[in-house]
Amino acid sequence: MSKKRPVAVALAGALCLVTTACADSSTDAQAPAGDKAAAATSGYPVTLDNCGVSEKFTKEPGRVVVMNGASVAEVSTLLALGLQDRIVANQQTYGMSEVEGRAAAIKALPTGEVKLNDAYDIPREAMIGLRPDLVLSTTSYGFDEKNGFATRAQLKDVGAGTYVSPQGCDQDTSKMTVADSYTLLRDMGKVFNKGEQAEKLIAASQKHIAEVSAKVAGEKQPKVMVLFSNMTMGGNDFSSVVAKGIYNDILAKAGGSNAFENASKTSFADLSKEKVAATDVDALVVIGYNDPNPAAYAKTLLKEFPQWPAAKNNTYVALSDSMYLGPSNDLAVEKIAKALHPDKF
Structure with missing residues (x-):
């Protein structure tokens, strides 16, 4: 009756360092007036300090790959923000969900039709072949070259941004809290220009939890x-x-x-x-x-x-x-x- 998973160590999410949305002054100084006006309207560029790596996004990612990591945190967050059409390959699934319709929505996502490695995830060559502009991993495990994965540097070389979810930098999830779920939502809101929607979801969750906690x-x-x-x-x-x-x-x-x-x-x-x-x-x-x-x-x-x-x-x-x-x-x-x-x- 047991299920052995090579990626059991990844049953958790990831510590993101404090994230900020900010303009790159040197880039802005060189940008044409029209480009600066568009950036001001869209909220770009957005820069995240993620596990010690600075990731800059100048527009909304359009080809997103979600690695397995024995999680559904990342794909569920994208779905909650209405970003399913950006996903070109998803390896996360639980086969069930407390949210009506979510399991079916995840099942309907493209997988990229790649051959997975022994950790049930996307190996380096297959990842590069998917031509992503953003790759999401539950922990830093998903970008470890020793595991046969594309590194964050290698993905940057082909124009792909990368993101490790809260508490995943050192793969120690013992300090994870509900606030980390909000960090993941907020960060994806920034990256995809869905900040207002992310804040509404966070506020609704906080209100619901506060009401329940007050009763007990x-x-x-x-x-x-x-x-x-x-x-x-x-x-x-x-x-x-x-x-x-x-x-x-x-x-x-x-x-x-x-x-x-x-x-x-x-x-x-x-x-x-x-x-x-x-x-x-x-x-x-x-x-x-x-x-x-x-x-x-x-x-x-x-x-x-x-x-x-x-x-x-x-x-x-x-x-x-x-x-x-x-x-x-x-x-x-x-x-x-x-x-x-x-x-x-």
Whole structure:
């Protein structure tokens, strides 16, 4: 029942350094008056300081490649901004979503029809052949030459901009929060001249989360086990258990806490069955990554550990992309809060 993924290390999103939209003074000084007027109207040029690399965009990218990275954060963000027509190759999919129509919309995107490497992603030669002007990667892993990928410098040489998502610079996603999802939205809004739309999405998400959090404020925080459905990342029986990262921020906003937060210093814990059995678990959150039935997996675990309060109360939530870096974290907050504190809704 397990699924081994070579890119399990990339199950997270990416630390972007502080990003700014600004004009390049030397370029502007040399630009004709008409070009400067067009730039002022469009908001270009836009410069992002991304993982120590300065990326300048003088117009909206028209040929975007979205790398796999075991994520849907980047493709979902583009879809939320209405940019699906810019994507020439997408390798991200969960096969499901809390947002109606999103899974089908992702499935309908072009893949570039390239032969993927052993990490289920786009190798260097194929990437160059796609003629991108922007390549999005969940972490810096996607631009590592040792992994057979095109580097950011190599892509720049062929006219392609690159972007690593928040908390992905050093591939350490343990400090990721919901705010990083907003950073990703805001950055893509700048790059594609969709800043106003991005801010509206961020404001709506913040408002929704604040309303839910207010309902559960002051309540006892149940201990929640978060794990990926039917996925193996290590050597123990439970190697896809979440310890840290954006998941904990979502739990806190929903009025819960992570039962295994101290089980690892990194994002994921590799736990024995005995350790899991000895921990009081008040609720389960099972994340379906290309698993068609995470709810069935949750029910199996509740039967396996009948001593858990979660099993006695049949308390679980099956989620997919909303529990992850991306534009829909507010949906996860609401669904988890309703499961943990049903009397408040």
